[in-house]
Amino acid sequence: MKTFRDQLQWQALILAQQQSGLNISTYCSKYKLSTSSFYAHKKRLASTESAFVCANISQHKVTEHKVTQLELMQPQTAIALEFAHAKLHLPHSTSPSFLAQLLRELTS
Known part of the structure; x- marks a missing residue:
């Protein structure tokens, strides 16, 4: 059965992968995520980011x-x-x- 994740959940997963120090393939295997979905959501979220002043x-x-x-x-x-x-x-x-x-x- 497929698990639906919203944009906020994908953002959290991408952030967690970056902070884990694991490469995407290893991270996805460890947490049973589709690597193709991970890359697709990472690309989509990156394209929606705008300039931001910290x-x-x-x-x-x-x-x-x-x-x-x-x-x-x-x-x-x-x-x-x-x-x-x-x-x-x-x-x-x-x-x-x-x-x-x-x-x-x-x-x-």
């Missing part, structure tokens, strides 16, 4: 989910999100749409 909160005051001051970072810097007592580190290549969806989920 930002670092240097001083902040959060009021109703609004950040008052941002400081630009180097584009190659990893993205670090802190929410409650958790930290999440994402590569700089993470798509803006994935970040937006992630932030919506965290604040709901």
Whole structure:
């Protein structure tokens, strides 16, 4: 039986593969994923990424989910999100749409 994965799930799988240090073939074998599907989704997600400016909160005051001051970072810097007592580190290549969806989920 085929498993349906949405764009967010494929983004997470691609990110996990990149962070695992395994090549795509080995990663797909280990997690029983189709390599052709993996490559197709990776290509599709890469083509939907747009230019994105990374930002670092240097001083902040959060009021109703609004950040008052941002400081630009180097584009190659990893993205670090802190929410409650958790930290999440994402590569700089993470798509803006994935970040937006992630932030919506965290604040709901």
